[in-house]
Amino acid sequence: MAHLVVVGMPGVGKSALAHALAEVRGVTALDTDDLVDEMTGRSVQEWIRVEGEAAFREVEADALERALTEDVVVATGGGTLTSSRSRELLVGQPVLWLDADVDTLLTRLDETDRPLLEGDPRTRLSELADARRSLYAEAATWTLSGAQSLDALVPRVDALLTPSMTRRVELGERSYDVVIARGARHRLAGLLSRSAPRARRAALLTTASLRVQPWFDLSTGLETVVIEVPDGEAAKTFSTLEQVCEQLAHAGLSRHDVVVSVGGGAVCDLAGFVAAIYLRGVGVAHVATTLLAQVDAAVGGKTAVDLAAGKNLVGAFHQPLGVLCDLEVLDTLPEREWRSGWGEVVKCALLEGRDDVTPDEPAALVDLAVDLKARIVSSDEREGAQRALLNYGHTLAHAIEALALERDPDELRHGEAVGVGLAFAARLALRLGRIEATRVEHVDEILTRFGLETRLKEFDTEEILSYMARDKKAHHDLTFVLDGPRGVEVVSGVDVGVVRATLEAMKGER
Incomplete structure (x- = not known):
């Protein structure tokens, strides 16, 4: 497999980028035009003028196939992807589409020998760009503007090649x-x-x-x-x-x-x-x-x-x-946007039993959360059973979010509310005899680790209960997702008196 394949219109800077990037990455750069010359003893211009474009595209595909067997950065010709064989060769390869407008391309193609642009270069470039854009897009792993300087482009492409x-x-x-x-x-x-x-x-x-x-x-x-x-x-x-x-x-x-x-x-x-x-x-x-x-x-x-x-x-x-x-x-x-996301991350970590998580590795935590949600949605798209677990902490969270929004739109972010909701869910589970006090302390410690609040601000308890009763996952009763001896599960029919007492006790914590 190639290190990277660069595609795009003539003049966009594919060859220059390939050679500059190859130097940074410690690999070799290959240009399919040069390979055609090396393999056949004929230049691109000669092939097109003597044998025609169709014949050239076949030998160009041969050159591309040879290049893709090595760990190299490959610069393709502007029309390489017009060949179905070349397009098939690029399936599964890391491909960068360098895009640029016609004006940019014209400034870079001045006085160059391009048989396919003979006559009116602007018109021909516009026609070719319109015809090829969908081909470039379909093959592309990434798309970047080729109008930027090479010094700006190389580090950006280098960063794209980090593992995903x-x-x-x-x-x-x-x-x-x-x-x-x-x-x-x-x-x-x-x-x-x-x-x-x-x-x-x-x-x-x-x-x-x-x-x-x-x-x-x-x-x-x-x-x-x-x-x-x-x-x-x-x-x-x-x-x-x-x-x-x-x-x-x-x-x-x-x-x-x-x-x-x-x-x-x-x-x-x-x-x-x-x-x-x-x-x-x-x-x-x-x-x-x-x-x-x-x-x-x-x-x-x-x-x-x-x-x-x-x-x-x-x-x-x-x-x-x-x-x-x-x-x-x-x-x-900003820091507050991180906290808004951390609430959902902690929820996923608790559902996965990952009490060891820290905010030091955000990429791994995004993957943890996405992996969990992808698995659950794949098995329960419309929240018939398992997907309801993703509402852990959300019954209270949605209620206090709505109340806070009435007072000040910036008072409480979603993830901050989820953090409080998770702390409340632990306390409610304790009051119902589902978990021990040490588990509540442990949930609080994880939330604090991520800078999340574990106390309930001053909200009217009866207003909270009213919002909870209207929550979209309730079924004419108070429904919560709670920890317990069998792990986290949906618990319906929770007595409103127990919920009220838990809210009042939580509001009294300092």
Whole structure:
């Protein structure tokens, strides 16, 4: 297998990148044009002018096949992927698509001998680019702009080649991968090309604050419209839902096209619900940019908006085409966003019996959470049994989130609420005689390890109980996910008096 294969239009800088990257990685660079010359004694130009393009593509495929047997960085010709044989050879290979606009390409092709561009180079380049974009996207593992300098490009590509993790959600024909890697966002064009081959347009849902981030450099490989929505839970309203659907209609999004979320949990929830209902269902992909989105919202197909009566009360199950968890973007998160994700991570660790977890290895923790959720969703997509365990800590969490939101939208983040919910669930399990006091202390210690609160702020107990009764996983009684002698399980019919007493006792803790 090759170290990396670089594809893209003539003049985009494939050869220069291949040689510079090979030097950094300590491997050799090969150019398929040079290999054709070496193998046949004829240049590319001579092959095309004398034998024709079809004959050249066959010997070019021979050169590519030879190059792929070595651990090298391969720079291909601009039209290599027009050959079905060459495309087949690249299946399973690490492929980088360098993309650039026609103006950039023209500045780099000045006075070069290119038989396929003879006549009007601008027109020919535009025609070739339009014809080849889908071929590049389908083959691509990653897509980057070739307009940036070589000094900027080489370290970025070098970082992309670090090991990645992939977890698969197995749902028959609707199965999909969750990729966890630094620079995972650059896999978007390839993901969309392979999972939505009939798509011509993509709608990116994101926020204004994210759109100005330096990492917001995604390529879809499609005609793209960007739609901005509010930050946080403010995005999950019926008014925002309506506005987004109107913008999709004005953009001409068809049933074959795709919606892409680029953001945190709220953006994932909204984008998924939009995709579930627009034209009775279009494809959606998630580029998860917060820890919370990566370990929870983006995986599993739950989508929703909020009501005044509670969080996530109107929604649908709508599985994504794929999920990209970009670890590089996590480097930009403020401390509070980390805490918002840690609550879900601790939940998963407790469900997996991983009491040894620490916040020092975020990549491993994202993988732990995604692996657990992928396994559970694969066996119980619609929360008929096992998936309900993922609501551990959430009965109280959703109640205090909703109450806090009424007071101050920034008072309590989801993961912070889940942390308090996990602490409460342990205390309720103790009061019901399901666990020992030492287990409560141990849960508190893990939560504290991740900077999460274990005390309950001043909320009215009766208001909390009212919200709990309306929780979407309750079945006309108070239902909780609690630890016990058989492990964590769903417990229904919990006496409201016991819940009230546990809340009051927790509020009295200092």
